[in-house]
Amino acid sequence: MIENQDAFYLLAEVAIAIAGFAGVASAFGGREKQYRDAELLRIRGLFELSALVLIGCFGIAVVHASGMSKQQAISLVSLTLVLAYGMVVFDVPLKAIKLYRNGESTVTVGALATAFSVYVIGLPLLAANMFVMREEWPLILVMSLSILQSIWSFYRLVTRGN
Numbered sequence: 001m002i003e004n005q006d007a008f009y010l011l012a013e014v015a016i017a018i019a020g021f022a023g024v025a026s027a028f029g030g031r032e033k034q035y036r037d038a039e040l041l042r043i044r045g046l047f048e049l050s051a052l053v054l055i056g057c058f059g060i061a062v063v064h065a066s067g068m069s070k071q072q073a074i075s076l077v078s079l080t081l082v083l084a085y086g087m088v089v090f091d092v093p094l095k096a097i098k099l100y101r102n103g104e105s106t107v108t109v110g111a112l113a114t115a116f117s118v119y120v121i122g123l124p125l126l127a128a129n130m131f132v133m134r135e136e137w138p139l140i141l142v143m144s145l146s147i148l149q150s151i152w153s154f155y156r157l158v159t160r161g162n
Contacts, residue, residue: 002064002073004136011143012057018150019050025158038096038105039157045092046153049118049146052088056081056143071134078130078139082123085142089119107156114152118145 002008026043035043059080063073093116099105100112122142129138 001070002060002136003070004140005060005064007136007140008057008060008143011053011140011147014147015050015053015057015143015150018147018154019047022046022150022154022157025154036104038099038107041092041095041099042153042157045096045115046150046157048088048092049150049153052081052084053143053146053150055084056139060139074134074136074139075130078126078134081139081142082126082130085119085123085126089123093119115149118142118149121145 022043056077059077060073063076066073068076093112096105096107096112096115100107100109122145125138126142129135
């Protein structure tokens with residue numbers, strides 16, 4: 001049985017709130033509708049990270065309702081997240097590096113490294129969780145890092161930092 005179900009519900013609520021606020025800020029930001037490539041990439045990354053958190057939280061809810069053992073449930077959700085994060089890492093982070101190299105973004109190398117930390121820390125941790133640990137805390141940690149990265153992206157979007 002999943003012990004920290006409330007933490008997963010909270011993560012899902014925060015992910016939805018961040019995506020919702022970003023959508024409202026993007027639509028009603030009081031500026032022209034022309035976004036630079038860096039801003040579009042930031043919006044997409046924010047929504048992708050929020051979606052990844054929701055995938056994990058909904059996965060926990062589904063496997064909990066199915067009656068699977070805790071270890072099976074955590075392994076299945078960890079596998080799903082490894083695949084999902086693995087697909088996303090080839091989208092926004094790699095395109096952000098390209099924008100940086102082309103001089104189209106003022107994001108620092110440190111900010112890029114911080115953004116990659118979600119994947120550098122998260123993917124191996126989720127893989128280990130899938131096969132060895134089978135604990136809830138790695139899922140909570142990776143999803144929390146994703147939410148923090150989304151908040152940072154939202155801040156950069158609202159402050160119009162390129």
